[in-house]
Amino acid sequence: MKQTLTLVCKLATTPEQNAKIEALLQAFAAACNYANERVKPKTTGSIVRVMLNQ
Numbered sequence: 001m002k003q004t005l006t007l008v009c010k011l012a013t014t015p016e017q018n019a020k021i022e023a024l025l026q027a028f029a030a031a032c033n034y035a036n037e038r039v040k041p042k043t044t045g046s047i048v049r050v051m052l053n054q
Contacts, residue, residue: 013021 011017
């Protein structure tokens with residue numbers, strides 16, 4: 001069985017780094033929304049089924 005480990009930690013960042021991280025997260029969210037608007041639900045479902053069968 002495949003095991004997934006997760007680490008949670010706080011980052012000590014500068015205000016400039018905070019701004020860059022926030023911009024990165026916004027761009028990532030926009031990319032996810034873009035893909036979500038254009039992918040047909042049938043396609044998404046079949047990809048999920050393929051991933052679950054691995």
